[in-house]
Amino acid sequence: MGRSSDSDMVLVEELVSRRHARITVKSGSVLVEDLGSTNGIFVNGERVQTATLREGDRILVGTSILKVMAMAPSLPEAQLVPDAAVEQRVTARHRSVASGSDDGPRMSGSLEEIPLPDLLQLFANSRKSGVLVVRFEGREGRIVLDQGKLHYAFIEAQPELAPFKAIYRMLDWTRGIFELEPPDEKQFETPLDATVQEVLMEAFRQRDELSHLEEQMPPAEQRLVLKTPLEAPLHELEQDHLDVLQLSLNCPSIRVLLERSRLTELETAKIVTALISRGYLQAVPSDG
Numbered sequence: 453m454g455r456s457s458d459s460d461m462v463l464v465e466e467l468v469s470r471r472h473a474r475i476t477v478k479s480g481s482v483l484v485e486d487l488g489s490t491n492g493i494f495v496n497g498e499r500v501q502t503a504t505l506r507e508g509d510r511i512l513v514g515t516s517i518l519k520v521m522a523m524a525p526s527l528p529e530a531q532l533v534p535d536a537a538v539e540q541r542v543t544a545r546h547r548s549v550a551s552g553s554d555d556g557p558r559m560s561g562s563l564e565e566i567p568l569p570d571l572l573q574l575f576a577n578s579r580k581s582g583v584l585v586v587r588f589e590g591r592e593g594r595i596v597l598d599q600g601k602l603h604y605a606f607i608e609a610q611p612e613l614a615p616f617k618a619i620y621r622m623l624d625w626t627r628g629i630f631e632l633e634p635p636d637e638k639q640f641e642t643p644l645d646a647t648v649q650e651v652l653m654e655a656f657r658q659r660d661e662l663s664h665l666e667e668q669m670p671p672a673e674q675r676l677v678l679k680t681p682l683e684a685p686l687h688e689l690e691q692d693h694l695d696v697l698q699l700s701l702n703c704p705s706i707r708v709l710l711e712r713s714r715l716t717e718l719e720t721a722k723i724v725t726a727l728i729s730r731g732y733l734q735a736v737p738s739d740g
Contacts, residue, residue, distance in 0.1 A: 453475065453513055454470050455468050463514055467514035469491070473487055473513055482504070482520055483502065485502045486502070493511060494511070495510070506520065507521065507522050508521075510570070512574050512578060519565065559631070560632070561630060563588070564626070566630075568623055569623065572602075573649075573652075575597055575600055576648035576649070581597055581600075581635045582635050583596050583635065583636050584632050585631045586625060586630050589628065593618060593625070594606055594607075596636060601646065601647055602645070602647070604643050604644055605644060606618050610711065612712045616716070617711065617716070619651055620655050658716060662717065665721050668729075670706060670735030671706070672706045672707040673705050673706070674706055674737055675735070675737075676703070676709065676727075676734070676735055678701065678732070679733060679734045682732070684730055684732050686732075692723060696713060699713060705738050706724065709724070
């Protein structure tokens with residue numbers, strides 16, 4: 453594989469060297485080797501010089517992702533075939549050349565084939581810059597990447613979500629499509645500027661802890677109201693608890709409260725359960 457026209461798989465793009473990598477199949481084993489390329493090859497998000505591949509492994513070469521798939525049993529050996537992202541990338545390239553524009557190849561594909569956590573780790577290890585657009589069931593999210601770091605994130609029509617919360621929401625999108633667009637020069641007031649590893653570890657930690665709070669939390673579609681008569685003294689509450697108490701009275705549901713709170717969902721959920729157990733709030737069916 454490489455930019456050279458005599459390669460078996462020609463990938464004409466800036467991030468690919470003339471002789472980039474070699475894939476060989478021998479006695480049922482699939483091997484990949486970096487041929488001294490400038491930008492390297494990545495297997496399942498990790499940069500490698502050589503690696504033995506297994507079914508389901510994904511190889512990143514430039515902006516192309518290839519996936520190892522076992523073919524029909526009648527074929528004697530496993531084969532390495534381009535993922536859907538490769539075909540879509542080539543199609544996009546041809547369209548840009550035909551139209552007289554050339555803003556470079558764009559990576560695109562399915563979240564079912566490449567889950568968002570894996571995708572972000574690939575981009576982190578290859579230090580990519582651009583805007584990752586994720587679409588799921590009519591919703592669209594955008595993650596701004598800067599040299600592999602997470603600079604900003606938001607979900608269209610949900611401006612109240614902080615960058616981390618937006619990524620947290622998108623990690624639950626297990627289906628849909630993605631596309632990496634060119635970098636955006638837009639300035640953001642509250643950039644995230646965190647590594648992929650930091651964000652993913654924190655998101656998974658919060659998800660685990662939130663799962664333990666589920667039995668104590670009311671259904672997300674219910675809303676919170678003051679428990680009357682209010683006997684618990686308000687002056688005993690800390691500022692964060694007061695803020696969540698006030699915000700909860702202005703939100704139509706607990707789900708909206710978790711999104712609008714300036715605190716993380718885990719912190720907000722812990723405060724909600726404390727306010728309920730101490731007799732400040734109670735959950736009732738939502739009006740809507």
